[in-house]
Amino acid sequence: MMNKDITAQSPRSKAVQDALDGKIRGFRGLLPFLGPAFIAAIAYIDPGNFATNISAGSKYGYMLLWVILFSNIMALLIQSLSAKLGIATGKNLPEVAREEFPKPVSIGLWIQGELVIIATDLAEFIGAALGLYLLFGIPMLEASIIAAIGSFAILELQRRGYRSLEAGIAGMLFVVVIAFALQTFFAKPDAVSVMKGLFVPAFHGTDSVLLAAGILGATVMPHAIYLHSALTQRRVVGKTDAERKKIFRFEFIDILIAMLIAGAINASMLIVAAALFFKNGLFVEDLDVAFQQFGHLVSPMSAALFGIGLLVAGLSSSSVGTLSGDVIMQGFINYRIPLYVRRFITIIPPILIIASGVNPTTALVLSQVVLSFGIAFALIPLILFTSNKRIMGSLINAKWVTVVSWLIAVLIVALNVFLIVDTFR
Numbered sequence: 001m002m003n004k005d006i007t008a009q010s011p012r013s014k015a016v017q018d019a020l021d022g023k024i025r026g027f028r029g030l031l032p033f034l035g036p037a038f039i040a041a042i043a044y045i046d047p048g049n050f051a052t053n054i055s056a057g058s059k060y061g062y063m064l065l066w067v068i069l070f071s072n073i074m075a076l077l078i079q080s081l082s083a084k085l086g087i088a089t090g091k092n093l094p095e096v097a098r099e100e101f102p103k104p105v106s107i108g109l110w111i112q113g114e115l116v117i118i119a120t121d122l123a124e125f126i127g128a129a130l131g132l133y134l135l136f137g138i139p140m141l142e143a144s145i146i147a148a149i150g151s152f153a154i155l156e157l158q159r160r161g162y163r164s165l166e167a168g169i170a171g172m173l174f175v176v177v178i179a180f181a182l183q184t185f186f187a188k189p190d191a192v193s194v195m196k197g198l199f200v201p202a203f204h205g206t207d208s209v210l211l212a213a214g215i216l217g218a219t220v221m222p223h224a225i226y227l228h229s230a231l232t233q234r235r236v237v238g239k240t241d242a243e244r245k246k247i248f249r250f251e252f253i254d255i256l257i258a259m260l261i262a263g264a265i266n267a268s269m270l271i272v273a274a275a276l277f278f279k280n281g282l283f284v285e286d287l288d289v290a291f292q293q294f295g296h297l298v299s300p301m302s303a304a305l306f307g308i309g310l311l312v313a314g315l316s317s318s319s320v321g322t323l324s325g326d327v328i329m330q331g332f333i334n335y336r337i338p339l340y341v342r343r344f345i346t347i348i349p350p351i352l353i354i355a356s357g358v359n360p361t362t363a364l365v366l367s368q369v370v371l372s373f374g375i376a377f378a379l380i381p382l383i384l385f386t387s388n389k390r391i392m393g394s395l396i397n398a399k400w401v402t403v404v405s406w407l408i409a410v411l412i413v414a415l416n417v418f419l420i421v422d423t424f425r
Contacts, residue, residue: 016236020243033250035166036231037258038173039320040079043224044262045176046317047127050287050310051364052214053266057273058284060208062197065270067212069198072263074408075220076255081386082225083251086233087244088395093229094331097381110332112377116222117325118349119370124318125350126360131311134291144354147315148347154319155339172316177261179309180268186298187275194271210422213415220412221371222378223324230327241394248395322346372416379409
């Protein structure tokens with residue numbers, strides 16, 4: 001059975017119309033527009049983030065918290081550009097690229113996009129499988145197969161409509177929130193050190209710069225940029241410029257809330273690692289070691305919460321990766337395959353890599369390197385298109401937004417190049 005297209009136009013409900021007409025205000029007016037950003041935000045708490053945040057906290061304590069704050073501000077701007085493109089044009093980023101670029105360029109962008117999805121799936125499946133292994137002792141290969149079945153179950157929500165999918169993904173996001181909120185409570189971090197780490201930028205040696213680059217470089221995932229424009233392109237279609245601007249204002253609040261939640265989760269990972277591992281002189285790079293140390297330093301419940309967070313983050317983000325792959329193929333080459341067929345094809349490489357016995361954390365790091373190659377191919381076209389009045393109309397970027405966006409793009413691309421060179425060196 002074919003799933004519903006996430007880009008299909010939704011009928012405008014009375015609640016949506018009343019909100020646009022100003023008849024209902026406040027949270028009730030915002031509620032019909034919440035959802036798309038929560039799906040995109042899952043990309044910001046994938047298992048790759050677990051690895052970088054735990055490493056940074058265990059080695060340098062609270063010092064690099066400001067990097068997470070800065071990364072979240074960048075993510076807020078970039079995701080808002082992606083959402084705005086969908087609202088202004090009724091098209092997603094790959095569709096606009098197909099119209100604006102020559103055909104060979106679109107095909108090349110599609111190929112690199114598919115490689116990004118494979119790398120994304122590798123990180124998510126390893127994270128979910130590792131979560132099952134740590135929680136239940138299931139061998140990694142069998143755990144990866146169970147994780148694959150779980151990702152199919154999440155995709156089934158899409159067939160029930162976009163609201164069911166958004167509710168399911170948001171529910172999983174809040175499971176991770178609860179897990180790390182409790183972890184933070186158990187870890188008893190030093191509040192003064194947390195505030196200093198958040199608002200006083202600092203480094204300590206070359207390795208701290210490298211870890212900061214890892215946090216920053218892994219923040220903006222290309223598949224999240226592609227997907228967000230698809231989630232907003234026909235969800236609520238503005239009939240006038242005034243309506244489109246109002247829809248974007250609502251969506252910006254959605255993005256702000258989702259990014260705050262994702263940022264809080266990433267910060268809590270680093271805080272917990274600082275309060276437990278750094279305080280006890282432990283430098284932890286492997287997630288399985290982190291799991292064991294949570295059990296040793298706090299309690300089995302603390303270890304279980306870490307495993308649950310890793311499992312849920314891996315499962316939810318793997319499904320989001322599949323949706324992104326569908327958008328990439330449909331947009332760049334105007335072709336679509338059934339979502340379940342795509343899911344089946346994309347789970348094969350991760351399962352083969354897991355079966356080969358590669359260290360899970362090493363595989364996570366390598367997947368982030370592959371993702372680094374793809375960021376420029378999503379971010380640069382996004383800025384070009386959202387700065388073009390012919391494409392965007394009244395929702396064109398303000399000049400200061402364009403300038404800041406280009407500065408962020410240069411910074412992110414430079415950091416990713418630095419990470420790639422350092423990894424291979």
